[in-house]
Amino acid sequence: MxxxxxxxxxxxxxxxxxxxxxxxxxxxxxxxxxxxxxxxxxxxxxxSMSEKKTVVAIVDDDPRVLESLEELLESAGYVARSFSSAGSLFASGLSGVDVLITDIGMPGMDGFELRDLVREAHPDLPVFLITGRHEIADQGRAQGISGFFRKPFDGRVLLAAIGDALRD
Structure with missing residues (x-):
């Protein structure tokens, strides 16, 4: 009873x-x-505190992309933290972030600028750039990233690249 x-x-x-x-x-x-x-x-x-999960920060101004990437990452066992702009990422802080995925073409600070600022504070943080554009005008700007993906991309390939970057 x-x-x-x-x-x-x-x-x-x-x-x-x-x-x-x-x-x-x-x-x-x-x-x-x-x-x-x-x-x-x-x-x-x-x-889960005893078993730390990998935290992946996603920065994209398209809420559909954020939602899609959140679902993909969480289904693979990652903790996804979504941000609609570089400013919102910095306001939240990078503490605890293990991987960064960012769109290139965003209003305000673009993905390359975000990558550069993040690299100053966290030089070993894996950074992946994604874009809907089919070319990058300046290939030199693509240096120093863990991976580059054109939308739409195969989620399994992204997950494999994240796994590889974390093992390095």
């Missing part, structure tokens, strides 16, 4: 807060027993 406990309101507030994935179990003994057991299962975040 499941019964309430004096902590129900506290646990409900906790469930709505940072521990939204916690599950509460309450058990009571037989009639007249009064034994109550409360347990909270660990959150997904707590379980």
């Amino acid at each position: 499941v019964v309430g406990s004096v902590f129900d309101e506290f646990v409900a507030a906790e469930l709505r807060g940072h521990a939204a994935n916690r599950q509460k179990e309450r058990y009571a003994g037989e009639s007249g027993g009064g034994n109550i057991y409360n347990s909270l299962a660990p959150t997904e975040m707590e379980q």
Whole structure:
């Protein structure tokens, strides 16, 4: 028989807060027993803290591309963090980012400029450039990247390139 406990309101507030994935179990003994057991299962975040997942930051001004790349990366076990501009990436910070994927043609700071700024602070960070254009006017600007992909591209090839860059 499941019964309430004096902590129900506290646990409900906790469930709505940072521990939204916690599950509460309450058990009571037989009639007249009064034994109550409360347990909270660990959150997904707590379980995965011991096994750090690779964080991939994606910068693209096209929300459809962001969504598509998020789904691809998360299905492969990566943590995807999406940003609609270079400015939003820098506002969030690069702490914890293991790989950067950025569009070349964006308003404001383009992918090459973003790559250059990121390289100053994180010279070993793998950077992948993506574009819908079918040529790069200045091939010299493509130097110093881990990979270059023209849209549309095969997601499996991108995932393989990310894996290769992380092993290097």
